[in-house]
Amino acid sequence: MHQKLLKSVHYIELGSYQYWPVLLPRGIRLYTYEQIPVFLKDNPYITDGYRAYLPSKLCLKSLFILSNETINIWSHLLGFLLFFILGVYDMISVLPSANASREDFVICSICLFCFQVCMLCSVGYHLFCCHRSEKTSRRWMALDYAGISIGILGCYVSGVFYAFYCNNYWRQVYLITVLAMILAVFFCSNSPQLPHPTMAQAALCYILLCVWLWNNSYSALDLVKWRCWNFSCSTIKF
Structure with missing residues (x-):
């Protein structure tokens, strides 16, 4: 159980902060500015922590994760x-x-x-x-x-x-x-x-x-x- 929990921990870099551990539900990952689709590229100064490519159900689940939104x-x-x-x-x-x-x-x-x-x-x-x-x-x-x-x-x-x-x-x-x-x-x-x-x-x-x-x-x-x-x-x- 402990190993499974560790596998679900993803490390992302948010701005000038060091890598933050974030528990992400299965099917959700965070992207950098270069990885997201064009229609989400509104602010190049926000470099990472993006959610993208999600269906409606996972959009709702992303309410409880740490991202730039x-x-x-x-x-x-x-x-x-x-x-x-x-x-x-x-x-x-x-x-x-x-x-x-x-x-x-x-x-x-x-x-x-x-x-x-x-x-x-x-x-x-x-x-x-x-x-x-x-x-x-x-x-x-x-x-x-x-x-x-x-x-x-x-x-x-x-x-x-x-x-x-x-x-x-x-x-x-x-x-x-x-x-x-x-x-x-x-x-x-x-x-x-x-x-x-x-x-x-x-x-x-x-x-x-x-x-x-x-x-x-x-x-x-x-x-x-x-x-x-x-x-x-x-x-x-x-």
């Missing part, structure tokens, strides 16, 4: 559990004690649900990116980008809802605009063209551009509305 997988998985626990705690303790309205429950649920979806999509991508099928790997990448857009939606829904709590018209305008932008990113990330790396990078740039435009354009719009409001008030007083 371990931190990515578990940080998002623990993030999902954190948001799930926070959601349950808010629903059964925080919101009832604050006499929250039904709208508060809905907005809080949407916000935390979006964060959980974002975390799970990232877990799925980092877990299945090593799939032997390039198409499957790219589809999980597309789902990861879609999850990011859903996470952004969760950030803005709660902010817009409470920032314009007393102005229903502008609240609807902002929410519809945000939803339209997020849907555009979602459909872009799930486009058949996304499996190409250049399109994946373009989708990420589009997400960042949407966030930047949102922050700057609406800040400028708020400034214009504020100036118009103060001008009209001063005119009336005069």
